[in-house]
Amino acid sequence: MKPLKVVKYLVVHCVANRCNKPFSVESLINCGKQKYGQVSYHWYVRRNGDIIPLLSESVQGIHVKGYNWCSLGIVYEGGLDEQGQPADTRTEAQKHSLYELLKDLSRDYPDARIVGHCELPHVVKKCPCYPASIEYANLQPENREHNTMIVNL
Numbered sequence: 320m321k322p323l324k325v326v327k328y329l330v331v332h333c334v335a336n337r338c339n340k341p342f343s344v345e346s347l348i349n350c351g352k353q354k355y356g357q358v359s360y361h362w363y364v365r366r367n368g369d370i371i372p373l374l375s376e377s378v379q380g381i382h383v384k385g386y387n388w389c390s391l392g393i394v395y396e397g398g399l400d401e402q403g404q405p406a407d408t409r410t411e412a413q414k415h416s417l418y419e420l421l422k423d424l425s426r427d428y429p430d431a432r433i434v435g436h437c438e439l440p441h442v443v444k445k446c447p448c449y450p451a452s453i454e455y456a457n458l459q460p461e462n463r464e465h466n467t468m469i470v471n472l
Contacts, residue, residue, distance in 0.1 A: 333398025338408035368412030
């Protein structure tokens, strides 16, 4: 595992599992290990609002191509409706936990911009199925050069 160099982004993801089917912590860990040889994300937010730390903040995750070296990855359980279509399936507990986690992280990394995976350039996925940069606008750093990134919603 590589050390994380700097934190410029707090990237929000969804697991992309159907909202009516649980996705265990073990399943998430195993997916990352099978695909990349390590855990992909730094935190997992379960449907009940539990925040599960997965990687140390000092370790580079593998969650967004081209930005792993400068970002922390937060993933929530869900992201697909019962028919398997992309949708914002966050529970109230998840919304609360995500906000609190991002609020804490924005204090620890005051220059980091909060974005959804789909808001980064060249990403064609719908992940996390809601506009994270807008939802957490009050937590964003002010007057930063990378605040003007293109949003692909």
